Amino acid sequence: MKHLLYLHGRAARQALRTLLRQPLGSLLSLFMLAVAISLPLGLYLTVASLASWSNGLAASPQITLFMELNADRADVETVNQTLKQHALVHSHRFVSKESALKDLMARNGLAEVTDGLAGNPLPDAFIVSPKDTEPEALERLQKELSGLPMVETSQFDAGWARKLHSLLTLGHQLTILLGAALGIALVLASSNTIRLQILARRNEIEVSKLIGATDGFIRRPFMYFAVFQGMLAALVAWGLSAWLIATANPAVAELAALYNNHATLRQLAPEEVAALLLGVATLAALGARLATGHVLREMEPS
Amino acid sequence: MIQFDNVTKRYPGGIDALKNLSFKVEKGEMVFLAGHSGAGKSTLLRLVAGIDRATSGTVLVNNQNLGKLGGTQLSFMRQHIGLVFQDHKILFDRSVFDNVMLPLDIIGFEPREAAKRVRAALDKVGLLDREKSNPIRLSGGEQQRLCIARAVVHRPSILLADEPTGNLDRDYAHDIMELFRSFNQVGVTVLVSAHDEMLMHTYGRRIIRLAQGHLTP
Numbered sequence: 001m002k003h004l005l006y007l008h009g010r011a012a013r014q015a016l017r018t019l020l021r022q023p024l025g026s027l028l029s030l031f032m033l034a035v036a037i038s039l040p041l042g043l044y045l046t047v048a049s050l051a052s053w054s055n056g057l058a059a060s061p062q063i064t065l066f067m068e069l070n071a072d073r074a075d076v077e078t079v080n081q082t083l084k085q086h087a088l089v090h091s092h093r094f095v096s097k098e099s100a101l102k103d104l105m106a107r108n109g110l111a112e113v114t115d116g117l118a119g120n121p122l123p124d125a126f127i128v129s130p131k132d133t134e135p136e137a138l139e140r141l142q143k144e145l146s147g148l149p150m151v152e153t154s155q156f157d158a159g160w161a162r163k164l165h166s167l168l169t170l171g172h173q174l175t176i177l178l179g180a181a182l183g184i185a186l187v188l189a190s191s192n193t194i195r196l197q198i199l200a201r202r203n204e205i206e207v208s209k210l211i212g213a214t215d216g217f218i219r220r221p222f223m224y225f226a227v228f229q230g231m232l233a234a235l236v237a238w239g240l241s242a243w244l245i246a247t248a249n250p251a252v253a254e255l256a257a258l259y260n261n262h263a264t265l266r267q268l269a270p271e272e273v274a275a276l277l278l279g280v281a282t283l284a285a286l287g288a289r290l291a292t293g294h295v296l297r298e299m300e301p302s
Numbered sequence: 303m304i305q306f307d308n309v310t311k312r313y314p315g316g317i318d319a320l321k322n323l324s325f326k327v328e329k330g331e332m333v334f335l336a337g338h339s340g341a342g343k344s345t346l347l348r349l350v351a352g353i354d355r356a357t358s359g360t361v362l363v364n365n366q367n368l369g370k371l372g373g374t375q376l377s378f379m380r381q382h383i384g385l386v387f388q389d390h391k392i393l394f395d396r397s398v399f400d401n402v403m404l405p406l407d408i409i410g411f412e413p414r415e416a417a418k419r420v421r422a423a424l425d426k427v428g429l430l431d432r433e434k435s436n437p438i439r440l441s442g443g444e445q446q447r448l449c450i451a452r453a454v455v456h457r458p459s460i461l462l463a464d465e466p467t468g469n470l471d472r473d474y475a476h477d478i479m480e481l482f483r484s485f486n487q488v489g490v491t492v493l494v495s496a497h498d499e500m501l502m503h504t505y506g507r508r509i510i511r512l513a514q515g516h517l518t519p
Contacts, residue, residue: 003410006410007410010407010410203391203393203395204393204395206391207391207393207404208404208408209377210351210353210380210385210387210391211380211381211385211404211405211408211452211453212377212378212379212380212381212383212405212408212409213377213408214373214374214377214378215373215374215377216374217377217408300373
């Protein structure tokens with residue numbers, strides 16, 4: 001056991017030396033790999049950020065009911081009672097036309113405009129929080145509430161939420177697709193790098209095998225090399241995506257501010273970095289395994 | 303130590319390199335393997351080393367049936383054998399020292415102890431002053447001795463040599479044979495193939511003669 005650990009340690013050191021002695025060309029290919037990884041990584045982060053942001057939006061969807069302008073206190077009370085007893089309504093809040101006007105004047109500095117009005121042009125309104133936040137259930141409830149007596153109209157933009165939702169689903173699928181394609185490319189790239197290294201050291205491998213090297217012994221330095229190179233590429237990709245996000249964030253915040261909203265793209269969480277490193281290392285090792293397996297099979301005793 | 307029972311080796315294409323061969327080499331023996339080119343000498347040595355597998359029959363080495371060993375077990379078995387190749391199989395991308403170090407690397411020797419052993423092996427074959435040279439600068443005879451140093455550095459119990467004196471002149475060939483005899487004197491089982499019967503006779507050891515894959519008297 002201790003002996004095996006020693007052999008592993010030596011193979012790892014040998015791989016590290018090979019990696020550090022690499023010519024510039026190999027460093028460029030490493031950088032290329034990193035750029036390729038950072039692409040789906042950036043997309044993943046964008047989609048994940050948007051998804052959590054839209055979750056915050058949809059966490060408390062509300063339906064607004066506007067009463068007819070000539071509705072009186074009794075009509076308002078009838079609707080109030082209906083809402084109180086409705087099974088699908090979680091809670092509701094009444095906004096009188098007077099308080100709505102006061103709000104408007106205070107918020108937008110439209111005092112002069114409203115002063116010039118003959119009367120209050122705003123209707124009484126209810127803000128309803130439904131129990132069920134599924135888009136379809138929301139739409140059904142909205143339709144039902146619009147039918148209440150003296151209710152002029154109700155507003156809930158279910159279409160907008162649904163569009164965002166399907167857009168995010170598309171982005172999510174695109175990330176998976178891009179990630180899968182890149183995963184395959186990573187295996188092939190790693191296998192190709194290792195194949196070239198094996199070709200350069202074919203004599204050594206052949207002689208080693210003849211004088212008693214096990215397949216594991218021959219394979220080990222190549223596996224470590226592939227894993228180190230993959231992890232290095234993943235780390236560079238992480239840095240690249242972090243830089244991309246940091247660069248994009250001011251623009252995103254500006255855009256969100258236009259909608260009176262606050263939004264930022266998030267960075268990779270520590271456990272996501274770990275998963276990235278592990279995933280890339282696994283794929284790189286798989287590629288190296290394919291390349292070494294091919295050569296070793298050719299050398300098996302017949 | 304080495305035992306063949308009705309061993310046949312057929313290479314792809316239907317050529318039988320060895321046909322129903324049976325013989326035995328005892329522990330500590332030194333045996334010559336004689337025969338013309340193509341008689342099956344190299345094939346026999348490859349079967350003993352587990353580089354090739356017998357088509358039929360059993361090959362026993364150190365009481366292990368090689369036909370029943372998997373790839374990894376064959377590799378471990380080979381770590382107890384020293385191989386001297388006809389074409390030397392020396393690596394020219396590293397020094398003389400590192401060439402001899404290779405078997406110890408494979409076994410996983412502790413580096414300081416390994417360096418001592420490498421120097422001892424190089425000293426034995428008279429190449430100690432060339433340890434830093436690139437093997438490309440060595441003569442044919444020196445390359446052969448380098449190959450021998452690599453074959454014995456891990457102190458194998460069996461030493462197999464395929465035509466080690468093939469391309470060497472008489473005096474040089476004698477030096478090489480003397481080396482093998484000295485290894486045999488310390489208990490190593492030695493199997494050497496050659497085609498120079500005169501040379502073999504001077505050592506008075508048993509000779510196994512092969513012709514077209516059969517034993518001949």
